[in-house]
Amino acid sequence: MLGLKITGPRAWGVGLAALLLASQMALANPSFREVRAAWRSSDVLVLDRQGQPLQRLRVDMQQRRLDWVALADISPAMRYALVVSEDRRFYQHSGVDWSGVAAAAWANLWNTRTRGASTLTMQLAGLLDADLRAGQQGRSLWQKVGQGWSASWLETHWQKSEILEAYLNLVSFRGELVGLSALSHTLFGKLPRGLNATEAAIAAALLRGPNADVARVASRACKILQDMAKPQPCSTVRVETEMALSRSRAGNALAEHDAPHFARKLLAQRPLTAGSTVRSTVSLPLQRFATAALQRHLAALAKRNVQDGAVVVLDNASGDILAWVGSAGAGLSNAAEVDGVTALRQAGSTLKPFLYQLAIERRYLTAASLLDDSPLDLQTAGGLYAPQNYAKDFKGLVSVRSALGASLNVPAVRTIEMVSPTALRDRLAALGLSSLQQDGDYYGASLALGAADVRLLELTNSYRTLANGGQSSALRWLRTDPLPRRQALLSPASSFIVADILADRTARVRTFGLESALSTRYWSAVKTGTSKDMRDNWTIGFSRQFTVGVWVGNASGEPMWDVSGMHGAAPVWLAVLDRAQQTAPASRAPAAPAGVTQRTVHYQNQIEASRVEWFLAGTERELIVAETQAIRNQAPGIISPLDGSIYAVDPDVPPKHQRVMLRARGVSQPQWLLDGKLICRANPCKWFPWPGRHQLELRDGRGAAIESVKFEVRGAFLRPPASAPKSKPVSP
CATH class of the missing domain: 1.10.3810.10 (Biosynthetic peptidoglycan transglycosylase-like)
Structure with a gap:
């Protein structure tokens, strides 16, 4: 030897x-026991909240x-x-x-x-x-x-x-x-x-x-x-x-791989040594369900140029991160390593609840206050800013409840003019949206419509603040971490009112209908958002126990093809929240906090149906005066069609289903004159689109001229079909 x-x-x-x-x-x-005890894996093993293996990440690159x-x-x-x-x-x-x-x-x-x-x-x-x-x-x-x-x-x-x-x-x-x-x-x-x-x-x-x-x-x-x-x-x-x-350089095929983006972020903020085992707050069953729900839905949207998405689920009480799905995975996404939970994306309409909460908190508005949803041109440093609604039409006078519930853009812009972009930006930054580094003037009025990049994780936690009655806290990553300290960031009363609006399916009926992917069988509050050119879809909402945020889009920034928040993110949001609620008590509407009161509201001229509304104590006494003032301050005029509009007659659609809606504001007894002939005395007025260039004039009940616009109708007809109703003069 x-x-x-x-x-x-x-x-x-x-x-x-x-x-x-x-x-x-x-x-x-x-001893053998000492040798075994001294053994260290080259990985960090992240367990779920119940102690099940969730994710394995290698940290020692010298040996495997x-x-x-x-x-x-x-x-x-x-x-x-x-x-x-x-x-x-x-x-x-x-x-x-x-x-x-x-x-x-x-x-x-x-x-x-x-x-x-x-x-x-x-x-x-x-x-x-x-x-x-x-x-x-x-x-x-x-x-x-x-x-x-x-x-x-x-x-x-x-x-x-x-x-x-x-x-x-x-x-x-x-x-x-x-x-x-x-x-x-x-x-x-x-x-x-x-x-x-x-x-x-x-x-x-x-x-x-x-x-x-x-x-x-x-x-x-x-x-x-x-x-x-x-x-x-x-x-x-x-x-x-x-x-x-040939596989000697490959990765570990059997490694736990359920939450890669969560684990990487965890290690980035608190470095762990090789061989460490930590118990996270993530629920493995919910994580797997959220991943599968996102993958199924994105596979169904593949033909609409949709590749990526992200989901995060938070526990309202503790701030525990219960699920973190950063992408749809390599099978669907071309950028599976990009974490959609922390990536910057344009917020769309998801910032509107915080705008209205601020306006209600400062007593500029109530949930019953009327806002004018009509064409608006704003002079900005970059030129003329003319916001429009998602449906490309205008509703006239609407209450704050309807404006937020239906996600109308022009009322939001009018509201930020009251609040100021600086105040909204400061409020959003206080809520934890760390990406808002510029001052309010940099964003301007467009901040009301979400023209700022935000992170899904931070935005979802901001909604959790609403869910908790204005109480804000950091998130919890590990079960061994102490519960984060809460601080009162928003007033409980205004937070309650905004949450009540977001939970009101009748408030969103003008845009989303009564039954949609936003409707649950239990109490929940939710908001969608769609950024410019349909590059981002958002749905964020909460029950009493959980807050769920979903983003759908493309990591590359490419636009999706005809995918709104209702069709992109909302179905995933509904499925994930439903699954989370299976393990929780029934979600019931929260009790009203101190400082709010209810009153029955009746609107003049049946602008909206009568209802029982919530108010900050003291603001309900000014409601009737505010309504009258809003109507009085609303300049009479034509809401639609807009001046210079072009309509097209579709030969494949039956004529009886093709109408142009003539809408007026600020006129109790409107008279519509088309090319000098009186055709209608109603608001709105349904008119069959006749090809050609037209001049439309609006007069009040006494015949006084108010406004006129020009528009054009293009189509395949030289004459209307015999079955189509013809526009006839109306006797004065």
Whole structure:
């Protein structure tokens, strides 16, 4: 075994020194329990809130090590292949195989190649003690002596099963792969308990030549299979070896991979050492459901140029992050690594609730106040700004409840003129929207319509503040973290009123109808948003227990094709919130806080139906005066058509279904004159579109001219069909 011959007095000195050195090495050997306890994976393992594996992330890039694997969890084929190939007398010797030593010495005497006399126990001693590891020139005399002494010590203090288990976990197989678990996951895509005879032979063959080429490893594996009495055609073994080694640089195919974006963000903000295991706040069942719901819906929208989406679910009370889906995954997205939860996207109408909350809190408006939804031109530094509604029409006088519920744009712009862009920007920044770095004048009135980039995570937490009655707090990532401290950021009364509006399906009926993907069977409040050119879809809302935010779009910024918030994000929002509510008490409407009161509201001229409305205490007394003033301040005129409009008659649509709606504001008894002829005395007035250029004039009940516009109708008809009703003059 030693390969050296020393005689004379010097031999006694060398022998004594070797004996002392070996004794020290033996005394330094650790116990099996200490070795196992000191093992560290190269990964961080993130558990879900119930302790189930959620995500594994590698942080040590020098070696790839996975969890320690017990001998009972290693296939019998692997254990047998190891003993057959490395140490046939493992269960007979006491650390040093003296018969093997004699055979090796005899072979060395005759310069014959032999397997060597190093036992598995001796190899383990070299793995445990860096001083015993072989260098480029092999092991020195002192190392060989020490290795033998350490092996004898291990056999005395460890069980044979412990020696095998430690060896298979500590040995390097190929490249960066350390331990059988890393090898089995990477090369064969299975757990160590599932290794068959051929895979075990390939693994054992790598111990002799970790970096050998395919031919040498396959040849060695074929010989091991013969020794195991499980011979295989060497050509078959060669194919399997080539396939296995081709995956040596691949990732861990069996790694937990349910929340990659969440785990990366967690590690970015609080670095964790290799081998750490942390228990997150994420719910694995809800995470998987949200991922599947997003993937199914985006697959259905694929033909509308939709690739990406993101979902986040928050617990209202604790701030726990219950689900974090950063993308639809590589199967659907071309940018699966981009985290949609933290990416900056244009907010659209999702900022409107905070605008109206601020206006109500400052008593500029009530939920019953009337706003003028009519054409509006604003002079800005960049030119003329003319906001329009999603439906490309105008509603005239509408209440704040209807304006927010139906997500009307012009009333929002009129509201931000009262509040000021600076006040809204400061409020949004206080809510945690960290991307709003410019002052309010930079955004201008367009901030009311969401012309600013925000992050889904921060925006969803802002809605959670509304859900909690104005109480704001940071989010919680780990179950071991203390509950975040809350602070009163919004007034409870105004937050309650805004949440009540967002929960009112009748308030959004003008745009979304009574039944839609925003309607739940329990109390919930929700808002959609769609950015310019349909590049972003949002739906964010909350029940009493949970707040769910969903974004749908393209990470590249490409527009979607005819996908609104109702069709893009809302179905996913509804499915995820429904699933979350299955494990929670029934979500019922919150009780009114102090400082709010209810009054019955009756509108003049039936602008809106009478209803019972919520008010900040004291603001209800000014309602009738405010209504009258709003009507009085509304300049009479034509709402639609707009001056210069062009309409097209569709030959594929029956004429009876084609009408142009003539709408007026501020006129109780309107008279409509088309090309000088009186055609109607109603508001609105339905008119069959006759091709040509027209001049429309609006007069009041006394015949006084108010406003006139010009528009054009284009179409396939020179004459209306016989069945189509003709416009006839109306007698004055």
